[in-house]
Amino acid sequence: MLMDIERDQRRFKQIVRGRIRENLRKYITHGEMIGRKGKEVVSIPVPKLDVPRFRFGKNGSGGVGQGEGEIGQPIGKPGDDPGAAGGAGSEPGDGHFMEVEVALEELAAMLGDELELPRIEPKGTANITSEKSKYNTIRQTGPESLRHFKRTYLSALRRQISTGTYQPDDPYVVPVKSDKQYRSWNDVPKPEVNAVVIYLMDVSGSMTDDQKEIVRTEAFWIDTWLASQYQGLETRYIIHDAVAKEVDEHTFYHTRESGGTRISSAYKVCAELVKKSFPVEDWNIYCFQFSDGDNWGDDNREAFDLLSEKLLPTANLFCYGQVESPYGSGDFIEALRKQYQEHETLVLSDIRDKEGIYESIRTFLGKGK
Amino acid sequence: MKLRDEFLQELQNHLGQTNCDLAVTDGPRTLNCKIEQCDPLAVAITQLTLETSELASVDVAKLQAASQSLCQRVNYLLEPISPIETDADGCVVQMRSSPPQKNDAGRYYYELLLRRGGAVALCRYEKLAGTARSQVAATLTHEVLGRLTEDFNATIDEVLAS
Numbered sequence: 055m056l057m058d059i060e061r062d063q064r065r066f067k068q069i070v071r072g073r074i075r076e077n078l079r080k081y082i083t084h085g086e087m088i089g090r091k092g093k094e095v096v097s098i099p100v101p102k103l104d105v106p107r108f109r110f111g112k113n114g115s116g117g118v119g120q121g122e123g124e125i126g127q128p129i130g131k132p133g134d135d136p137g138a139a140g141g142a143g144s145e146p147g148d149g150h151f152m153e154v155e156v157a158l159e160e161l162a163a164m165l166g167d168e169l170e171l172p173r174i175e176p177k178g179t180a181n182i183t184s185e186k187s188k189y190n191t192i193r194q195t196g197p198e199s200l201r202h203f204k205r206t207y208l209s210a211l212r213r214q215i216s217t218g219t220y221q222p223d224d225p226y227v228v229p230v231k232s233d234k235q236y237r238s239w240n241d242v243p244k245p246e247v248n249a250v251v252i253y254l255m256d257v258s259g260s261m262t263d264d265q266k267e268i269v270r271t272e273a274f275w276i277d278t279w280l281a282s283q284y285q286g287l288e289t290r291y292i293i294h295d296a297v298a299k300e301v302d303e304h305t306f307y308h309t310r311e312s313g314g315t316r317i318s319s320a321y322k323v324c325a326e327l328v329k330k331s332f333p334v335e336d337w338n339i340y341c342f343q344f345s346d347g348d349n350w351g352d353d354n355r356e357a358f359d360l361l362s363e364k365l366l367p368t369a370n371l372f373c374y375g376q377v378e379s380p381y382g383s384g385d386f387i388e389a390l391r392k393q394y395q396e397h398e399t400l401v402l403s404d405i406r407d408k409e410g411i412y413e414s415i416r417t418f419l420g421k422g423k
Numbered sequence: 424m425k426l427r428d429e430f431l432q433e434l435q436n437h438l439g440q441t442n443c444d445l446a447v448t449d450g451p452r453t454l455n456c457k458i459e460q461c462d463p464l465a466v467a468i469t470q471l472t473l474e475t476s477e478l479a480s481v482d483v484a485k486l487q488a489a490s491q492s493l494c495q496r497v498n499y500l501l502e503p504i505s506p507i508e509t510d511a512d513g514c515v516v517q518m519r520s521s522p523p524q525k526n527d528a529g530r531y532y533y534e535l536l537l538r539r540g541g542a543v544a545l546c547r548y549e550k551l552a553g554t555a556r557s558q559v560a561a562t563l564t565h566e567v568l569g570r571l572t573e574d575f576n577a578t579i580d581e582v583l584a585s
Binding site (some may be wrong): 258259260296314316350351380382384385388 | 506515517530532555
């Protein structure tokens with residue numbers, strides 16, 4: 055009986071995984087899983103299946119048909135007992151949910167399938183090599199923990215046969231020091247392709263917490279996808295209002311400034327960061343910028359100069375997502391469209407609300423670059 | 424007071440006119456108003472700006488303090504106004520309706536800019552669903568326009584006095 059229930063439960067989990075796949079759009083849009091992200095897995099809340107089990111009562115407390123009352127006496131109507139529970143509530147219950155752990159890699163695969171994302175073709179060939187130790191040779195010396203038992207005894211056998219000390223009737227093989235063989239390693243150059251994701255966000259007064267939540271959700275999925283495509287994925291964060299600075303992840307999502315919007319300040323810091331830390335020959339560089347597009351005054355010209363000269367030539371992909379604020383969307387995205395039209399490296403996306411995240415991710419990552 | 428009275432008088436002179444500019448000067452201060460339609464009760468304006476050379480050397484901190492005061496004074500429009508962004512380089516404070524007005528069609532808000540140089544300007548924007556944001560006419564009664572003129576004047580006086 056128990057085995058059957060466990061089998062059912064396993065089957066339920068498989069169904070749940072299918073459900074996650076089906077409802078991925080909802081999860082992408084609402085970012086329910088972001089707060090539950092671990093290092094390798096995320097936990098996703100899904101409806102729970104309770105496994106039924108017997109609950110034992112107290113001994114001697116009677117059974118069915120026991121207790122006070124006469125035969126034929128009605129047991130009362132619902133609600134007669136003032137201490138009884140009330141009627142049905144109007145709010146949904148907060149229980150009946152279980153968390154299913156899904157590996158980030160599996161999630162990325164689901165995302166790729168759902169959005170039909172092409173695999174990324176890294177820029178250039180494998181351009182960073184790292185030394186990896188591989189146990190692929192044998193040596194005469196080494197620690198006993200690495201002694202190769204079989205080879206050691208073969209060597210001893212060979213020696214004994216060649217010296218005539220081996221007796222088939224009494225087949226003892228006793229290794230001496232010179233017979234001992236040890237596993238050893240070689241340093242093998244292993245090609246790796248590394249990538250850096252640089253997020254730039256406008257945190258000026260017109261960007262509210264809702265806009266930041268959209269950025270946070272979108273960044274989670276971008277990270278998940280890119281991490282599945284590159285082994286060494288670095289992430290850097292830049293915030294700006296009229297001035298820009300590099301910050302950590304927490305500051306990136308929780309800062310609100312009251313300064314004006316000067317996008318060029320963020321481009322400047324980003325260009326310096328790339329120049330200093332991520333040589334373009336060695337790194338695949340991805341920039342994702344989010345703003346409400348309300349750039350101040352004459353800053354567009356300076357921003358475009360930096361973008362044309364420093365960022366677009368170095369980045370695999372430069373994505374700009376314009377997130378609509380309570381005041382609507384600014385003009386920056388239109389100015390970019392006019393300036394760059396169909397630029398190979400520049401991808402633009404209008405994100406009106408949370409529902410727009412899905413299409414935006416497809417737009418950004420759909421180029422396979 | 425003189426600026427307000429002259430402005431209201433000029434509005435009376437422009438009754439029934441459409442798409443015209445109106446300017447009234449009082450010493451170093453000039454009030455410019457871009458009128459879309461001027462009726463006896465109300466005026467549809469696309470911009471109301473009080474310009475002056477008196478704010479040429481003020482710093483951003485003074486402008487910020489003045490913008491706070493202006494937002495408290497101007498509490499008779501369709502939505503409350505709050506400072507949103509400050510551009511320290513350009514020495515400009517941007518104030519907007521907070522929160523903007525929302526309905527099924529879209530969102531609407533006033534924007535006021537207080538800048539060194541100097542000027543106080545008001546205009547109105549709408550953002551309809553599925554379209555880009557655009558500037559629209561703000562319809563204000565003569566009385567409200569007179570009061571705005573007074574409050575713009577008082578803000579400049581306050582910056583100069585601080």
